[in-house]
Amino acid sequence: MNGKVSVVALGSLAGFLALGDRYVMSTLYDQLMGNYHLTSTLIFSILFSSFYIGYTIFQLPGGSYAHRFGPSKIIGISLISWSFLFLILPLTRSFTAAVTIAFFMGLAQGPVFPSIIYLTRLFYSDREYGRASGVVSAVSDLSPAIIPFATLGLYYTGVGTSLPFMVFGVIGIAAGTVLLLMRIGYAGSPEKVRWSSLLGKRYILFGFSFFIYDYFFYVMFTWYPYFLKERFAIESNNLLFGPLPWITMAIGSIVFGLYMDRINRDALISEIAYIIIAITLIGMALSRSPFTFLAFVIVSLFFLDPILLASWRLSTRLGGEKSSSFIGGWMNFWGNIGGITAPVIVASLNLRYGLSNMFLLSVIAPIIGAITWMYMARWENHEK
Numbered sequence: 001m002n003g004k005v006s007v008v009a010l011g012s013l014a015g016f017l018a019l020g021d022r023y024v025m026s027t028l029y030d031q032l033m034g035n036y037h038l039t040s041t042l043i044f045s046i047l048f049s050s051f052y053i054g055y056t057i058f059q060l061p062g063g064s065y066a067h068r069f070g071p072s073k074i075i076g077i078s079l080i081s082w083s084f085l086f087l088i089l090p091l092t093r094s095f096t097a098a099v100t101i102a103f104f105m106g107l108a109q110g111p112v113f114p115s116i117i118y119l120t121r122l123f124y125s126d127r128e129y130g131r132a133s134g135v136v137s138a139v140s141d142l143s144p145a146i147i148p149f150a151t152l153g154l155y156y157t158g159v160g161t162s163l164p165f166m167v168f169g170v171i172g173i174a175a176g177t178v179l180l181l182m183r184i185g186y187a188g189s190p191e192k193v194r195w196s197s198l199l200g201k202r203y204i205l206f207g208f209s210f211f212i213y214d215y216f217f218y219v220m221f222t223w224y225p226y227f228l229k230e231r232f233a234i235e236s237n238n239l240l241f242g243p244l245p246w247i248t249m250a251i252g253s254i255v256f257g258l259y260m261d262r263i264n265r266d267a268l269i270s271e272i273a274y275i276i277i278a279i280t281l282i283g284m285a286l287s288r289s290p291f292t293f294l295a296f297v298i299v300s301l302f303f304l305d306p307i308l309l310a311s312w313r314l315s316t317r318l319g320g321e322k323s324s325s326f327i328g329g330w331m332n333f334w335g336n337i338g339g340i341t342a343p344v345i346v347a348s349l350n351l352r353y354g355l356s357n358m359f360l361l362s363v364i365a366p367i368i369g370a371i372t373w374m375y376m377a378r379w380e381n382h383e384k
Contacts, residue, residue, distance in 0.1 A: 054106025062111025063329025076179030083172025118325035134257020145243035207334035214335030267377035
């Protein structure tokens with residue numbers, strides 16, 4: 001493989017495993033609870049909270065390290081570290097130890113996506129970045145469609161809970177080793193963007209825009225199985241309703257990546273995408289047929305793709321190529337805060353107002369998202 005193909009392939013695998021390993025834990029939560037002698041899912045959720053705390057706080061330092069030492073090395077070290085911790089997670093019988101492992105897994109995984117943003121930018125020009133990042137995003141999007149079924153398949157071999165963790169852990173360690181051994185020409189240089197600059201209006205607005213994106217993504221990522229079961233008594237492992245939205249989202253990443261490179265109007269596409277997403281939320285609220293509901297979910301996830309790709313590309317434009325991992329870390333830091341708060345807000349709205357009204361009230365999120373891109377469009381052209 002040539003350098004460009006290798007970068008996209010290994011970056012895609014890293015993204016796939018980064019999301020996929022979380023899905024292994026989610027899929028086998030019942031078995032892990034038994035492993036740690038727990039009966040409360042609320043207590044067990046501390047494991048995921050611990051992971052996301054570590055993951056969030058290491059976004060900016062991880063992005064800075066990627067710039068300083070090279071993104072391929074940082075991704076490689078990150079993959080090996082978190083995969084090893086992931087591998088030993090089911091081997092402990094102490095929940096306190098498991099929470100500690102999850103926290104350090106989050107720390108280890110924190111640099112991955114900022115580093116992928118930078119690594120991809122090193123090999124692809126601005127006019128090629130959409131299609132390259134679209135492939136990386138597409139492979140990551142396939143995690144929710146593939147990992148739960150692969151996990152259950154490995155679990156039901158009878159070997160035990162540890163087998164899925166061992167398989168995906170070994171794959172991650174092998175991929176990380178390959179990245180460490182790759183010879184990628186890279187010359188470090190001082191970052192153009194200082195930490196203090198992130199408090200400027202431009203970077204705050206950009207971070208907040210990604211907060212909105214990840215807020216909505218994690219609403220679907222976390223609550224979609226619940227929506228299916230609560231309203232239509234359909235389990236998320238249904239072969240149609242489970243994987244189809246994520247497969248469609250993966251296709252959307254590639255389609256929009258190619259299209260956005262061609263027309264180079266990222267802000268306008270993101271604004272339109274948010275308006276369509278707002279309409280789909282109203283459709284979800286009014287849906288009484290599971291197939292109608294599925295159609296609206298598919299459309300909403302499909303149109304999330306251009307917003308992600310536009311955000312990734314803008315992170316490489318705001319501070320220049322050399323600061324893209326640092327700005328990407330800032331972007332992901334805000335996004336993770338959105339991801340952490342989304343499940344809590346959705347649960348509160350659902351409890352107080354019911355599922356249909358929760359969807360209707362959630363329309364405010366994409367509306368705010370569209371407004372942020374209207375403002376960012378004013379200086380997007382300057383950054384091209």
